[in-house]
Amino acid sequence: MEEFAMASARPLPVIVLADVSGSMDANGKIEALNQAIAEMISTFAEEEDIRAEIHVSVITFGGDGAKVHKPLRPASEVRWEAMSAAGQTPMGEAFTVAQSLIEDRNVITSRAYRPTLVLISDGLPTDDWPPALEALLSSERASKAMRFAMGIGDDADKETLKAFLGDDRGRVFEAHEAREIRKFFRWVTMSVTSRSRSANPNSVAVVEPTDLEDFEF
DSSP states (O other): OHHHHHHHOEEEEEEEEEEESGGGGSTTHHHHHHHHHHHHHHHHHTOOOSSEEEEEEEEEEETTEEEEEEEEEEGGGOOOOOOOOOSOOOHHHHHHHHHHHHHOTTTSOTTSOOOEEEEEESSOOOSOHHHHHHHHHHSTTGGGOEEEEEEESTTSOHHHHHHHHTOTTOOOEEEOSHHHHHHHHHHHHHHHHHHHHSSOTTSOOOOOOSOGGGOOO
C-alpha cells in the first residue's frame, strides 16, 4: 500500500513568501517566523495520503532581493535552515519569483493540485510591486491559488496584503505577538492538511476565521 500511495499521490504545492527585511529582526519576529515555518513543514512531512503529497518552497525578500530560500520539495525532504533579517522590502521581486516558480511546469507538473500561496510582511514594500502583483494574479496557475496573508505589527501594509488576496472578502491576519505568528501558521497548516485529506483537494472551500483566537491548537 505504501508503494501504491507514493506512486499515486499528486503534489500539493505550498509556497511561502517571507519578509526578511531589517525590521523583522526586532522584537523576536524573525525567530517566531522561523519556528512557525519549521513547525508547519514538520507537520506536513507527517501527512500520508494516497491523493496528495504536500510540497513546500520558501521565497524570502529582504536585503539581497528576493530569492528561493528553499526550493520546492516534498515536505518530508525539506531540511529547514533559519532565515536572517536585513535590508529593505522588495516584495515585488518576490511576486515575480513566485510567478516564475508556479508557472514552471518542470517544477510544478500538470499533475499537481492548485497551489497555496502564503505572504507574510511587517512593513511597506520598497520596490515597484503593483505590476508584479498584477502579473502574478493574472497568470494561469497563480490566479487559481489559495492565498493567505499576514501582517506583523502596526507598520504592516494591510492594503498591499489585501491586494495580494485578490478578493474583497479576504481577510488579512494581523499578528502583534510571536504566539499569533505561530497560530496563523498552524491555521494555514490545518487548511492545507484538510485539503490533502479531502476527496478532491482542488475543490475544498476554506472558511476564514473571524479571529485568530477562534482557533486553539
